[in-house]
Amino acid sequence: MATRPLKKDAWTxxxxxxxxxxxxxxxxxxxxxxxxxxxxxxQKRFFKQEIKKVLPPLxxxxxxxxxxxxxxxxxxxxxGQRPYHADALPMQDLGLVSEIETLVGRAALxxxxxxxxxxxxxxxxxxxxxxxxxxxxxxxxxxxxxxxxLAKLPIMTYRSPTPATKQHSEGTYSVxxxxxxxxxxxxSDVTVREIDDTxxxxxxxxxxGKIYKAKKNG
Numbered sequence: 001m002a003t004r005p006l007k008k009d010a011w012t013x014x015x016x017x018x019x020x021x022x023x024x025x026x027x028x029x030x031x032x033x034x035x036x037x038x039x040x041x042x043q044k045r046f047f048k049q050e051i052k053k054v055l056p057p058l059x060x061x062x063x064x065x066x067x068x069x070x071x072x073x074x075x076x077x078x079x080g081q082r083p084y085h086a087d088a089l090p091m092q093d094l095g096l097v098s099e100i101e102t103l104v105g106r107a108a109l110x111x112x113x114x115x116x117x118x119x120x121x122x123x124x125x126x127x128x129x130x131x132x133x134x135x136x137x138x139x140x141x142x143x144x145x146x147x148x149x150l151a152k153l154p155i156m157t158y159r160s161p162t163p164a165t166k167q168h169s170e171g172t173y174s175v176x177x178x179x180x181x182x183x184x185x186x187x188s189d190v191t192v193r194e195i196d197d198t199x200x201x202x203x204x205x206x207x208x209g210k211i212y213k214a215k216k217n218g
Contacts, residue, residue, distance in 0.1 A: 006050070011046065011047075016042055016043055016046055017034065017039055017042060017043075018034065020032075020033065020034040021034040021039060055152055055153070055154050056154075057089075057153065057154050057155065057156040057175075058089070058091045058092075058094075058096050058097055058153055059086075059089055059091055059092045059093065059094070059096070059097065059156075060083060060086045060089065060092065060156050060157070060158050061155060061156070061157045061158070062082060062157075062158055062160070063157050063158065063159040063160075082158075083158050083171065086158070097150075097153060097155065097178065100146050100149065100150060100153075100180075101150070101178060101180045102135050102136070103135075103136060103137045103142070103143065103146050104136060104137070104143050104146050104147055104150065104180040105135065105136020105137070105143070105180075106136070115198065116196060147180060147181055147182050148181075148182060150177070150178040150180055150181035150182075151177060151181040151182045153178070153181075154175045154176070154177060155175070155176055155177065155178055156173055156174070156175050157173065157174045157175075157176075158171055158172075158173055159171055159172050159173075159174070
């Protein structure tokens with residue numbers, strides 16, 4: 001997932017082996033034929049390196065689609081079909097990915113600075129410092145290891161075809177990383193604290209100073 005997909009001719013002899021591998025080439029006539037042992041070793045090394053880049057998913061998640069037809073009550077129905085090869089995965093339906101995401105959890109609320117603690121009353125600080133109950137692991141080291149593991153576990157989602165396209169399609173697949181993995185945790189209202197009046201005044205004052213200098217230099 002971190003590398004580009006291979007082209008169709010990436011594993012051909014013309015791409016993997018030197019020109020000596022072709023017995024009718026000029027290099028083969030000048031330097032002699034290419035050793036079969038070296039040819040085997042280069043191809044084996046190439047396939048071993050590419051296999052290490054493959055990150056297989058633990059399970060296939062199902063994405064239900066809404067049927068365009070309406071029931072008698074005027075409500076749309078969800079259509080979900082399980083792919084036949086999902087049962088071949090040994091860790092299917094164990095919920096390991098969701099369990100790891102629960103251990104990682106969302107980022108905690110940033111603590112108050114000393115200036116913010118002085119500006120607020122004790123009662124307000126006491127209520128603002130209390131975080132909602134979380135099931136994530138208390139150890140930051142463990143959470144980082146699990147986030148690193150999620151970056152190597154792609155999430156494959158299967159979208160079953162609708163009844164209108166079922167005869168012409170067998171469904172589609174999409175692959176993405178978990179939002180709890182490294183570099184995927186987005187900023188939200190939980191992790192970003194609302195700016196107070198003092199910091200807002202400093203921010204606006206700095207912006208006004210930059211605008212004044214830009215007009216003066218311009």
